[in-house]
Amino acid sequence: MAILNITYQGQSSDHELELDFAATDADIRRIAVEVVRSGGMRGLHVAQLAERAFDHFVIDRLRGPDGAQRIYLRPKVPFGAGAGLR
C-alpha cells in the first residue's frame, strides 16, 4: 500500500493505492493517467487526458514520518543549455 500524490492543472491530491515503491515509473505514470481520467483526483476530471500527459513528470519515492510509502508525481524541473537547442 502506498499513497500516490499527483500534482496536475493546479491541483495536488493523494490517492491510496495497492502499489509500493517497487512499481516502475512507467506503471505509476500509467496509473496516474487512469486516476485523472476517472475523476479520482479531487477537483480535476479529464476524461480525455492524453496517454503521455505525464511523460515529462518525475517520480519521487519518499517515506512519511509514520513510515508510510509516499510516491509523488511532479513535473521535472531541470534546465540547461547543454541539452541542445530546440
Added chain:
Amino acid sequence: MTARRKACVEVCFVIGRGGAILWADASDSAEALPDSRARWEAIWRHRGELEAIAHSHPVGPAAFSAEDESTMQAIDGALGRELRYYVVAPRHTIARTGERAEVITPEPWWAGRLRLASGMVWRSRWFVARRDPARDATRGRREIVPSRSIKGD
C-alpha cells in the same frame, strides 16, 4: 574544459510579483541545472504569487534548449497555467509565454543579479572587466569599463 566554463554556473531564479526573487539555486555546471525536488517545492509553494522562472545560460546561447522546452511544458501542466520563462545569456535576455518568444529590452532588474550569480558579469552586455597590469600593480583593483563590442551569445 575552458576557463570560462569553469568560472560559470547555471543559476535559477523563481520570480514573483514586482520582480521579487522568491527562490534561487545554482548548479555546479555552466551547461546544466539538474532536476531538483527542492526547486519544484519552491515553485509550488509560491504558486500564488509566481510570475516567472528565469535561468542563465552563462556561455550562451540566448535560446531555449530542448531540456528547457520539455521542463516548461511540464511545469505549465502541473500549475495549470502558462508561466513566463526567461533565459539570461551573456548579451541578451529572452522570454517566452506559451509559444511567443522575444528579446527583452530593457531587461528586468534581476537579470544583472542572475549574471553576477552565474559568474558572467565580466562579459555581460554593458560591462566587462579589463585587466590593466600596470594599474593593477599600483592600485590593486580591476577597472570596469563599458563594452558593447563584445561578441557573444
